[in-house]
Amino acid sequence: MVKICCIGAGYVGGPTMAVIAFKCPNIEVVVVDISVPRIDAWNSDHLPIYEPGLDDVVKKCRGKNLFFSTDVEKHVCEADIVFVSVNTPTKTQGLGAGKAADLTYWESAARMIADVSKSDKIVVEKSTVPVKTAEAIEKILMHNSKGINFQILSNPEFLAEGTAIEDLFKPDRVLIGGRETPEGAKAVEALKNVYAHWVPVEQIICTNLWSAELSKLAANAFLAQRISSVNAMSALCEATGADVTQVSYAVGKDTRIGPKFLNASVGFGGSCFQKDILNLVYICECNGLPEVANYWKQVIKINDYQKNRFVNRVVSSMFNTVSGKKIAVLGFAFKKDTGDTRETPAIDVCKGLLGDKAKIDIYDPQVSKDQIQRDLTMKKFDWDHPMHLQPSSPTSMNKVNVVLDAYEAAKDAHGICILTEWDEFKALDYKKIYGNMQKPAFLFDGRNVIDADKMREIGFIVYAIGKPLDQWLKDMPAVA
Ligand SMILES: NC(=O)c1ccc[n+]([C@@H]2O[C@H](COP(=O)([O-])OP(=O)(O)OC[C@H]3O[C@@H](n4cnc5c(N)ncnc54)[C@H](O)[C@@H]3O)[C@@H](O)[C@H]2O)c1
Numbered sequence: 001m002v003k004i005c006c007i008g009a010g011y012v013g014g015p016t017m018a019v020i021a022f023k024c025p026n027i028e029v030v031v032v033d034i035s036v037p038r039i040d041a042w043n044s045d046h047l048p049i050y051e052p053g054l055d056d057v058v059k060k061c062r063g064k065n066l067f068f069s070t071d072v073e074k075h076v077c078e079a080d081i082v083f084v085s086v087n088t089p090t091k092t093q094g095l096g097a098g099k100a101a102d103l104t105y106w107e108s109a110a111r112m113i114a115d116v117s118k119s120d121k122i123v124v125e126k127s128t129v130p131v132k133t134a135e136a137i138e139k140i141l142m143h144n145s146k147g148i149n150f151q152i153l154s155n156p157e158f159l160a161e162g163t164a165i166e167d168l169f170k171p172d173r174v175l176i177g178g179r180e181t182p183e184g185a186k187a188v189e190a191l192k193n194v195y196a197h198w199v200p201v202e203q204i205i206c207t208n209l210w211s212a213e214l215s216k217l218a219a220n221a222f223l224a225q226r227i228s229s230v231n232a233m234s235a236l237c238e239a240t241g242a243d244v245t246q247v248s249y250a251v252g253k254d255t256r257i258g259p260k261f262l263n264a265s266v267g268f269g270g271s272c273f274q275k276d277i278l279n280l281v282y283i284c285e286c287n288g289l290p291e292v293a294n295y296w297k298q299v300i301k302i303n304d305y306q307k308n309r310f311v312n313r314v315v316s317s318m319f320n321t322v323s324g325k326k327i328a329v330l331g332f333a334f335k336k337d338t339g340d341t342r343e344t345p346a347i348d349v350c351k352g353l354l355g356d357k358a359k360i361d362i363y364d365p366q367v368s369k370d371q372i373q374r375d376l377t378m379k380k381f382d383w384d385h386p387m388h389l390q391p392s393s394p395t396s397m398n399k400v401n402v403v404l405d406a407y408e409a410a411k412d413a414h415g416i417c418i419l420t421e422w423d424e425f426k427a428l429d430y431k432k433i434y435g436n437m438q439k440p441a442f443l444f445d446g447r448n449v450i451d452a453d454k455m456r457e458i459g460f461i462v463y464a465i466g467k468p469l470d471q472w473l474k475d476m477p478a479v480a
Contacts, residue, residue, distance in 0.1 A: 005079035009033035013085035019168040021066035023198040030075040042068035050339040053165035085126035089384030099282035114144035151187035156216030162337035177212025224273040226261040228302035234264035234466030244466025264466040266446030269334030271342035311352030312478035322358035328409035331420025332364035339366035363409040369402035415442035
């Protein structure tokens with residue numbers, strides 16, 4: 001029986017390995033992590049991450065051919081294929097700070113693999129890593145190999161949180177990069193055989209190592225660029241009276257462009273987009289390509305601009321101050337159907353409002369109070385380290401309340417900000433909400449989920465990203 005071990009039981013390691021176990025009953029899969037609470041949660045009825053369909057897949061395989069363990073060394077030693085899906089945070093100190101990837105966790109995983117291995121192994125990069133990381137990992141393994149043969153493969157993950165299980169069941173493509181040697185080709189073939197249990201072979205793309213590594217960074221940069229492009233358009237729509245939904249529909253109908261990833265919003269978030277672009281920027285700079293680096297940097301700048309613009313709209317339309325006013329924040333996760341808050345635009349929006357002394361009540365169906373407190377007090381990039389290395393007891397913030405439903409959040413509030421597109425926010429009783437708010441009551445839709453005209457009929461003053469502005473907002477221009 002082929003044995004797979006995955007180091008890192010996070011958003012990527014957990015779901016990808018669960019699906020491999022589900023689709024390949026003849027393969028034993030063990031997911032290991034240094035975090036005891038994480039592994040305990042994977043072995044419990046309350047999995048550490050929320051993903052539609054994940055519970056089902058885990059329950060069907062756990063204890064049969066899918067296991068979660070903290071005994072990292074034992075399972076690495078026994079495995080034929082070792083996936084590495086550990087954190088790759090952005091460096092906060094030293095060379096490349098603020099841009100380059102910190103490969104500390106990767107390097108320690110690689111050294112441990114070399115230490116404990118007694119048989120040949122295929123080591124698979126699942127984490128998103130800078131181009132040429134495989135080469136560095138290869139060097140660590142080879143210099144410590146004691147005669148064992150290691151083959152390094154790059155197999156970046158393209159799943160999207162919120163639809164991870166769907167994406168893993170039916171990936172657009174699986175990408176495998178390997179050395180162009182007979183041994184490298186053999187390793188690529190072995191991994192291909194795993195995916196071929198359920199992915200049509202023509203959708204399994206095999207490339208050299210560097211192309212696979214760069215393709216992952218490039219794919220995320222292209223996706224984020226689409227969002228920044230439509231968000232840039234949304235500012236112009238507001239200035240001119242065009243409607244960004246109509247513009248993106250018209251643009252997306254062009255088959256060369258396509259309709260996906262063209263929704264204007266308060267900004268993109270998630271653990272990958274910003275980090276991967278910063279990484280790309282750093283690689284460009286290191287390779288003497290400042291023009292290319294600046295081109296990609298602009299994608300992040302527009303995202304920051306969009307978040308600031310939203311806060312400025314809120315403050316300026318409420319008579320240029322939110323000091324002492326209660327604002328209800330609906331949604332904190334970076335998108336719907338996930339509890340993930342890494343780099344969520346809600347953090348910057350809340351911090352912006354708190355900076356203007358607002359009182360905030362936050363409701364999100366999947367994000368805990370503890371997580372929100374952590375996010376609002378943590379330093380930039382600190383989130384991307386293993387749990388036990390993050391600040392343990394978050395300082396509670398006296399101007400922030402985390403509540404259990406949207407109605408409670410909005411009670412006596414002056415304004416509502418919708419920051420995640422959860423379906424339930426479309427179906428709220430906004431008449432009831434309006435009745436319990438201070439007047440004038442403001443509704444700022446950062447995800448274009450509500451019917452703005454209906455809300456105006458109820459009595460709200462509405463701001464929706466990229467939509468024609470209410471007279472009120474035109475009279476209260478947002479100046480940065
Ligand atoms: N989240 C996504 O949607 C996504 C998608 C594609 C790629 N990625 C990439 O995949 C990688 C992992 O992302 P994630 O979202 O799963 O991160 P995560 O923080 O959820 O999980 C990483 C896990 O690795 C563990 N870990 C760190 N060092 C370890 C070690 N030496 N031994 C054992 N365990 C260790 C941590 O405790 C943590 O549980 C990152 O490089 C990320 O950029 C993420």
